[in-house]
Amino acid sequence: MSILVIAEHDNSELHVSTLNTVTAATQMGDDVHVLVAGSGAGDVAAQAAKVSGVGKVVHADADHYKDAVTTELSDLIVGLAGDYSHIVAGATTTGKDLMPRVAALLDSAQISDIIAVDSADTFKRPIYAGNAIATVQNADAKKVITVRPTGFDAAATDGSAEVATVEASAENGSTKVVGRELTVSERPDLGAASIVVSGGRGVGSAENFKIIEGLADKLGAAVGASRAAVDAGYVPNDYQVGQTGKVVAPNLYVAVGISGAIQHLAGMKDSKVIVAINKDEEAPIFQVADYGLVADLFEAVPEMVSQL
Amino acid sequence: MKILVPVKRVIDAYVSIRVKSDGSGVDTNNVKMSLNPFCEIALEEAIRLKEAGTASEVVLVSVGSGDIDTVIRSGLAMGADRAIRVDAEDDLEPLAIAKILKHVVEQEEAGLVITGKQSIDGDNNQTGQMLSALLDWPQATFASEVALDGSDAKVTREIDGGLETVALSLPAVVTTDLRLNEPRYPTLPNIMKAKKKPLDVIALADTGVDATKRNTVVNVSPPEERSAGIMVESVEQLIDKLKNEAKVI
């Protein structure tokens, strides 16, 4: 049987996390299909058809798929599930919201946030904020899985799959999106950036966060933050890196004024190179840093910007 | 309206966990156990809705052995009116928990379920969504704001791109994110009062749920350690290392 990957998109662009999810799916079986459910999302279906490793794109278009509301998508996916042994999505907020509903409707125990595929039924996933890795074997007929994007390389985009249109499911209508406040930024996407500069409580204010942004812009980096910085209102919630925020694994992660709590480390310790700038030499962040600098961030960061 | 708040006992968020050397799991002996932080937030929200006159009763429910009673009492001390424990082994899978909760929701005729978005041990982030699927109720996950107006709910959700507000009608399942509220600390008089609040125990068999596990944990291992790095003396040295040694800028 085939593998169905649920594409994430905004009706015009395929989200990068879907490329990582496809890579994971190809390790579960040979025949990978991608479902693009959206409203006027023909361009996304065309982009999905180009993803290497994809055998077929299944496209369903309806007004009620516009906002990727879980109660709408889950009905569609459950209707298509008969043909598939695995149903897979990225462990993004969209996938995390959607897939357990799909799993329960199919009476499957979901496997969340996998970072490795050992075989078609056995997967590795972090537990306890990444302080342990569990290898889990699942006995369900249909495996419902979310994939941690940083655990898998992005698939290439030199494929050419066919696009098949399927009928949309009836509108459920129970839940409507009535507003969105999305962070608009010229900077790279936090989840996919090759360099991330994050600030913590040590930065002290929203105003001071400009220092962090200045360094990020000099490096062409995305900006992240600790929970303390988000809670204090220095930056919006979607900047949060950690156990309950985003998981990132860039080539370079620069932690500024962040102490290094386990919940923060859970979101960044798989970065290739970690730099920590903190005035407290005892800060736990230095235990995971490749390069540590004990300094006042208000001096060190502007100095870095001027020297780069 | 009655609000049901499913809660879980977990190893305290600030304890460094230890993986057992035989690879069978994480050591839970003699470590501090607490209410899962997201469940505390769920409970706080429910209590506030009761204080505002929107809810009539807050019922806490948890699934596990008698070992979890201490943590259930701490939830009663925060302000839940009563509690139900479904007596079962301590680490059932989210799907089984959701099925058990469905039974309790129907018995209690709850109008709203508020629960944490994930528990910080298994990090599954499944139970609330599964419960809403089984009940065929709408769901609003990762809530940072909940506004109720009669049976209409508006919930602001923390999503990857920022914030999203959804409208749905009750009954529904809401799961909480970190910024929904700051849970209160139980006061001493409330801790005393909690000892006398009802804690009913239901046998798993009475729920009619087959809780057989679908997942076998083959092995649990510690993550790869990062090898210790070096301390640099100056910004200049740092930039030099990043350019010439790590070659990342």
Ligand SMILES: Cc1cc2nc3c(=O)[nH]c(=O)nc-3n(C[C@H](O)[C@H](O)[C@H](O)COP(=O)(O)OP(=O)(O)OC[C@H]3O[C@@H](n4cnc5c(N)ncnc54)[C@H](O)[C@@H]3O)c2cc1C
């Ligand atoms: C259930 C749960 C989930 C959580 N999830 C997350 C999560 O996803 N992500 C997350 O980040 N946290 C999370 N946390 C919170 C986490 O435990 C920490 O509280 C948080 O990460 C601390 O943020 P911080 O390092 O910015 O602040 P602090 O711990 O206060 O550290 C501030 C640091 O700044 C340094 N500093 C201060 N001034 C300066 C200066 N002028 N120059 C240089 N250094 C300076 C200090 O030395 C200190 O080390 C979670 C907690 C719980 C309970």
